[in-house]
Amino acid sequence: MTDTDNSALVVCRHLTFGYGARRILDDLSFTVPRGKVTALMGASGGGKTTVLRLIGGQMRPQSGELLFEGQDVAKMKQTELFRIRRRMGVLFQFGALFTDLSVFDNVAFPLREHTQLSEALVRDIVLMKLGAVGLRGARDLMPSEISGGMARRVALARAIALDPDLIMYDEPF
DSSP states (O other): OOTTOTTEEEEEEEEEEEETTEEEEEEEEEEEETTOOOOOOOOTTSSHHHHHHHHTTSSOOSEEEEEETTEEGGGOOHHHHHHHHTTEEEEOTTOOOOTTSOHHHHHHHHHHHHOOOOHHHHHHHHHHHHHHTTOGGGTTOOGGGSOHHHHHHHHHHHHTTTOOSEEEESSOO
């Protein structure tokens, strides 16, 4: 597959990453085709979360390349990373909801941070995303007032709020 292949959203080639002498990833290569579900499976502590962080540009590989739509993530400046992250949704392992924000405001957060949409449009999108995960009625609740399963669904609604090209789930089950 070439860098210009329109079906490749993410291309990882010969990626190596470690912490000090401890190597986490060694010569990892894979492709995530556009519009397809791709699973990265492995043992606990095997580097799955690290791969997600590398794709999002939160960390840099020691060697190899990681391309998002043909652009090398490791070579991007902060402004470029910010731009591509708007096109990525992340569902963190433990949800990572803001405890001081309501369910509604947690889902609205990426819309307010990454767009200049009117509050009326933000409201409509948030209610649509909460409806999609069956939690429209929970919009005024705080994270401490909902179950763990509900919190995961709120986090999913937040991850899809911007209709991202790539959704990354860290430990989805």
